[in-house]
Amino acid sequence: MTTATATTVTAQDGGRGYLSNKDNYLTRLRRIEGQARGLQAMVAEEKYCIDILTQISAMTSALQSVALGLLDEHLNHCLLQAAIVGGDQADARMREASDAISRLVKS
């Protein structure tokens, strides 16, 4: 990646590396919202605990997959740019990316 390309990318999506896949993320998050509504229906209709837990595991995996996708695009766009620019801002961005990863691993 040349500095020229990096500048172009910055202008387009500085800190929003997911933008080229925005519709894809919106679709997945809408499906996750549907799963949350489905869980409420299961509780309201008094479904079996274990079946509810199975749906929660599926929803957690879907959410984790969105997070890993966003993080991957963040590393490949935002962090790469920050690194090229360098300086304190690069350090700060690395720090916040590290913190976000810690929260994901622990959640």
Place this chain on the structure above:
Amino acid sequence: MTTATATTVTAQDGGRGYLSNKDNYLTRLRRIEGQARGLQAMVAEEKYCIDILTQISAMTSALQSVALGLLDEHLNHCLLQAAIVGGDQADARMREASDAISRLVKS
């Protein structure tokens, strides 16, 4: 817990140990649905990746907490009853509880 109590509980909520807290779970799941909608708004408004990831971690924790609550009530109601009844059914219920725990730990 005496066998008599266990039988009463079975009649009320066999396999649905969360029923006494049904409203509480519905409220929490509605909030989680709201979080899923909030995430869509963040993506639509092109918010910063890291802020979206922070919200996803919060939502994952809320979901995990619902799952652990349901599992706790499942162990204390459904599994206790199954154990008292005994036989193949108890074994089958233990197996499915174990499997649900594995999925939660791995998801």
Place this chain on the structure above:
Amino acid sequence: MTTATATTVTAQDGGRGYLSNKDNYLTRLRRIEGQARGLQAMVAEEKYCIDILTQISAMTSALQSVALGLLDEHLNHCLLQAAIVGGDQADARMREASDAISRLVKS
């Protein structure tokens, strides 16, 4: 499972449901100890970060698998017995099992 069987099991392994597979668990834990030593060698020899992280993920999975095995046997032996005996002890055992599951899910 009849009360007679349960009593026999209690006499053998009350609270130590893993005993029939003791050698299997010892073998797996020895292998995990070996993985911990292997990681030290990798750091000492200054191996590439990502390769060390791959080994840590493998070791974490092995450890999680031992935990899920122990928990499964705990549910099937210790908790089943406690449930049959009933009373406050059953409640206390369910509580500590729930807490152990929470720690595993969150760790």
Place this chain on the structure above:
Amino acid sequence: MTTATATTVTAQDGGRGYLSNKDNYLTRLRRIEGQARGLQAMVAEEKYCIDILTQISAMTSALQSVALGLLDEHLNHCLLQAAIVGGDQADARMREASDAISRLVKS
């Protein structure tokens, strides 16, 4: 960070961002090895399941903490350098870092 500094760092520890804390990591991994030995002693002495599970959770957290430390240093040293150098190598390094993060989040 200037390119000059980056070059110096590359010469010292290209892909081994943890080197300045090598002794710290060795100490922590030795302690983790000790925990693995302690677990074997607990199984050999037929300790209570739940106590063994508590130790496994502690060991998993210690291991996860080492992984997050290594990953943080990898992002701050190796990836920053790769980003500055740019090109296919930067992309490849980002890809392998993303994959390592996925494995950590899922393990």
